[in-house]
Amino acid sequence: xxxxxxxxxxxxxxxxxxxxxxxxxxxxxxxxxxxxxxxxxxxxxxxxxxxxxxxxxxxxxxxxxxxxxxxxxxxxxxxxxxxxxxxxxxxxxxxxxxxxxxxxxxxxxxxxxxxxxxxxxxxxxxxxxxxxxxxxxxxxxxxxxxxxxxxxxxxxxxxxxxxxxxxxxxxxxxxxxxxxxxxxxxxxxxxxxxxxxxxxxxxxxxxxxxxxxxxxxxxxxxxxxxxxxxxxxxxxxxxxxxxxxxxxxxxxxxxxxxxxxxxxxxxxxxxxxxx
Numbered sequence: 001x002x003x004x005x006x007x008x009x010x011x012x013x014x015x016x017x018x019x020x021x022x023x024x025x026x027x028x029x030x031x032x033x034x035x036x037x038x039x040x041x042x043x044x045x046x047x048x049x050x051x052x053x054x055x056x057x058x059x060x061x062x063x064x065x066x067x068x069x070x071x072x073x074x075x076x077x078x079x080x081x082x083x084x085x086x087x088x089x090x091x092x093x094x095x096x097x098x099x100x101x102x103x104x105x106x107x108x109x110x111x112x113x114x115x116x117x118x119x120x121x122x123x124x125x126x127x128x129x130x131x132x133x134x135x136x137x138x139x140x141x142x143x144x145x146x147x148x149x150x151x152x153x154x155x156x157x158x159x160x161x162x163x164x165x166x167x168x169x170x171x172x173x174x175x176x177x178x179x180x181x182x183x184x185x186x187x188x189x190x191x192x193x194x195x196x197x198x199x200x201x202x203x204x205x206x207x208x209x210x211x212x213x214x215x216x217x218x219x220x221x222x223x224x225x226x227x228x229x230x231x232x233x234x235x236x237x238x239x240x241x242x243x244x245x246x247x248x249x250x251x252x253x254x255x256x257x258x259x260x261x262x263x264x265x266x267x268x269x270x271x272x273x274x275x
Contacts, residue, residue, distance in 0.1 A: 058166055176258065190203055
């Protein structure tokens with residue numbers, strides 16, 4: 001577990017470091033450009049995402065992040081390492097990562113971590129939550145309860161949060177490799193992931209498709225894709241592409257402008273960013 005965590009964190013950090021170096025080179029060539037205005041735009045897709053603090057947290061290994069107004073608290077959950085709660089007044093409480101328990105209501109996950117210095121109970125409730133500080137809508141309502149050995153009662157706070165993922169996946173990707181064979185020719189299938197709306201959409205080379213997509217850490221979950229029904233005898237990859245993109249969970253990795261999706265530890269499909 002420790003070895004796998006270190007590998008995950010090192011790969012994320014290396015990718016982030018290379019991208020940061022690329023941005024710094026751009027800035028040095030144009031000193032009048034303000035740092036906060038720099039936007040990584042590696043394609044001509046419809047979506048551009050600025051490098052954010054959440055992207056930095058993903059590179060550091062965080063899987064879920066939440067904040068709240070009370071004493072400016074924040075919660076970082078790394079499901080392979082530890083859970084850390086911090087407040088702006090300097091208070092900090094950390095525990096090893098524990099498995100979550102799903103309540104009868106499938107949308108609620110509860111974590112209870114006990115250490116020598118106390119315990120922390122975390123509840124993630126999948127419902128729209130408005131951040132009191134930023135006004136932004138986030139997909140999870142978060143409750144945190146902490147009780148140290150010196151405390152008589154639990155200290156409780158509420159806030160909003162979301163699973164952290166590699167924001168670079170929010171883009172348009174064209175098929176490059178399928179079933180270990182290079183994809184060539186005109187009208188190649190492509191897919192666009194919209195992390196804001198939780199959607200995947202695109203074209204098979206003939207028919208359009210769309211469906212829901214969920215992003216958590218380096219995991220992508222696809223629901224069944226709805227497709228149009230045009231007949232295209234020259235759509236070389238349509239059947240194999242739709243079969244490969246069947247519903248379920250994938251592990252994804254982005255590097256050098258390529259998106260690799262694997263399932264059951266075996267590479268299934270590779271995409272390249274649209275230039």
